[in-house]
Amino acid sequence: MKQILNIKTQTKEYSIEISDNNFSKLNQEINEATKGQKRLIVISKKVYDLYYNKFDFSEDELFILKDGEKEKNYKNYIKIVNRAAEIGLTRKDVMVALGGGVVGDITGFAASTYMRGIDYIQVPTTLLSMVDSSVGGKTAIDLKEAKNIIGTFYQPKAVFVNINFLKTLDKRQFLSGLGEVLKYAFIEENCGYKTALYLFEFLTLGCEKILQKEPITIIRMIEYCLNLKASVVNQDEKEGGLRKVLNFGHTLAHALETITKYKKYTHGEAVVYGMFFIINWAYKHEYISYSDYRLSMELLEKYGFKPLSKIYSNEKLIEIMKKDKKASDGKITFIIPVSKKRVKEIKLTPQEVYYMLEDGERFTS
Numbered sequence: 027m028k029q030i031l032n033i034k035t036q037t038k039e040y041s042i043e044i045s046d047n048n049f050s051k052l053n054q055e056i057n058e059a060t061k062g063q064k065r066l067i068v069i070s071k072k073v074y075d076l077y078y079n080k081f082d083f084s085e086d087e088l089f090i091l092k093d094g095e096k097e098k099n100y101k102n103y104i105k106i107v108n109r110a111a112e113i114g115l116t117r118k119d120v121m122v123a124l125g126g127g128v129v130g131d132i133t134g135f136a137a138s139t140y141m142r143g144i145d146y147i148q149v150p151t152t153l154l155s156m157v158d159s160s161v162g163g164k165t166a167i168d169l170k171e172a173k174n175i176i177g178t179f180y181q182p183k184a185v186f187v188n189i190n191f192l193k194t195l196d197k198r199q200f201l202s203g204l205g206e207v208l209k210y211a212f213i214e215e216n217c218g219y220k221t222a223l224y225l226f227e228f229l230t231l232g233c234e235k236i237l238q239k240e241p242i243t244i245i246r247m248i249e250y251c252l253n254l255k256a257s258v259v260n261q262d263e264k265e266g267g268l269r270k271v272l273n274f275g276h277t278l279a280h281a282l283e284t285i286t287k288y289k290k291y292t293h294g295e296a297v298v299y300g301m302f303f304i305i306n307w308a309y310k311h312e313y314i315s316y317s318d319y320r321l322s323m324e325l326l327e328k329y330g331f332k333p334l335s336k337i338y339s340n341e342k343l344i345e346i347m348k349k350d351k352k353a354s355d356g357k358i359t360f361i362i363p364v365s366k367k368r369v370k371e372i373k374l375t376p377q378e379v380y381y382m383l384e385d386g387e388r389f390t391s
């Protein structure tokens with residue numbers, strides 16, 4: 027089974043292939059997409075250990091990156107561009123990101139800055155990178171002060187989403203990806219893309235098959251998410267407005283990831299905590315109805331998610347939020363729900379966020 031979606035931004039058009047092709051076909055597709063180009067393939071260590079023998083890449087064209095968000099740093103970025111220079115990549119050449127979001131983000135950033143920008147191809151191997159970070163051209167590295175604080179908007183040449191990688195993805199990482207999938211259900215009406223069945227209902231009805239990784243359901247689910255994402259990115263590539271809705275749950279999530287030095291929570295886990303928090307807050311402050319609040323909570327709980335039980339210093343979280351890219355004029359941006367499928371942006375002063383976090387503590391388990 028194979029689905030092709032198209033991204034058409036102001037800067038680039040490219041296609042996303044979602045398939046369950048076998049790895050020899052994927053290998054062939056990567057070779058065709060990079061034909062005539064010298065390549066630097068940035069591959070996650072886990073993916074290298076599990077899948078290297080499925081591809082005909084030579085050792086010389088590989089850069090193996092250890093796993094974990096803490097690897098998305100400037101030291102590894104310098105190593106990648108150094109390696110590109112050592113093997114003689116020119117402006118006509120290409121980088122390939124073969125791994126999860128960390129590999130995709132850092133490779134995209136390296137490709138966008140090496141010789142002022144060369145091609146790169148995304149081959150995401152985790153659910154989270156398949157449904158979100160490999161598409162839309164956000165590239166980044168982290169500083170210890172803030173996540174994704176250095177980066178560019180730079181679209182890939184192509185994206186190959188192959189769901190066979192999910193077979194070996196561990197449960198925690200799979201659920202982490204589902205956190206981002208659920209996010210799309212809560213923002214669906216903002217995205218400007220309509221299907222016969224809303225993602226919210228699809229995820230409610232399909233929960234069992236999704237948790238069992240049933241291939242056709244997983245392909246449909248990824249296709250839903252990427253159609254929503256493509257619609258948003260096509261309208262607002264550089265996050266002037268609409269694209270901000272993709273950050274639902276992310277203001278608290280980024281602060282949680284930063285305060286724990288990117289070691290304690292996966293990105294998707296942090297996003298789930300951020301969503302629980304903001305849905306609860308929005309209900310308490312009468313932005314959403316009781317029934318939408320309950321249905322939203324039930325969807326999160328259906329997938330086994332629970333609110334955060336650990337409490338961090340509100341002052342420290344606010345200090346981190348103030349450094350977030352989305353903060354401006356001394357205010358912190360939150361995307362809040364106004365129904366179970368629609369969100370809006372609000373800006374709060376640090377003092378208001380303090381009260382918000384104090385409120386939120388009552389909603390932890």
Ligand code: GLY
Binds near residue numbers: 159161162269
């Ligand atoms: N992950 C959010 C975005 O791509 O805008």
